Amino acid sequence: MHAFDVLGDPVRRRILELLAEGERSSGDVTEVIRAEFGISQPAVSQHLRVLRDNGFATVRPDGARRLYAVDDTALREADAWLGRFRRFWQPHLAAMATEVARGKRQRRLASEGNEQ
Template sequence: MHAFDVLGDPVRRRILELLAAGEQTSGSVTATIRAEFGISQPAVSQHLRVLRDNGFATVRPDGARRLYAVDDTAFREVDEWLTPFRRFWTPHLAAMATEVARGRRQRRFEGETT
């Protein structure tokens, strides 16, 4: 399965958001996803499996629990694919960073003169 096919599913994207906050038990992930999407425990397990099998998540046993975490393997593939497209947004982000810094300097200067 292509990385973007994996990421195209909103349930899998939400699971990755949860895992990005840190390692999570399968029970914790399942409870959150079931509450938010109303899908069954086996359906959540299938999404976790797709993430594992495609390099987006890892799982490790911890006694009777299974702990899931983000695996950056597939994200590196996505990052490489995006490389030729960065030219479309990098200048805009750089300009925004310049404006934010300019605003901070201005507020600091105004704070010093009052």
């Protein structure tokens, strides 16, 4: 399965977001995903398995619990693939950063002028 096939699913993306905050038990992940998506525990387990089998998550036993964490292997591969396309959006992001900085500077100068 290609990285973007795995990440194309909103449930798996949300699970990765949760794991990016730090290691979580399968029960914790299931609780959040069930509340947000209304899917069953077996369905959450299947999504966790897809993430694990495709290099996006790791799992380790901790007593009776299973703790999941982000595995950056597949994320690095996806980032490398996207690298070929960065030239299309990088200049736009740099221009936006310049405009944001310019706006902050103008607000700061205006604020300093109002204080005098």
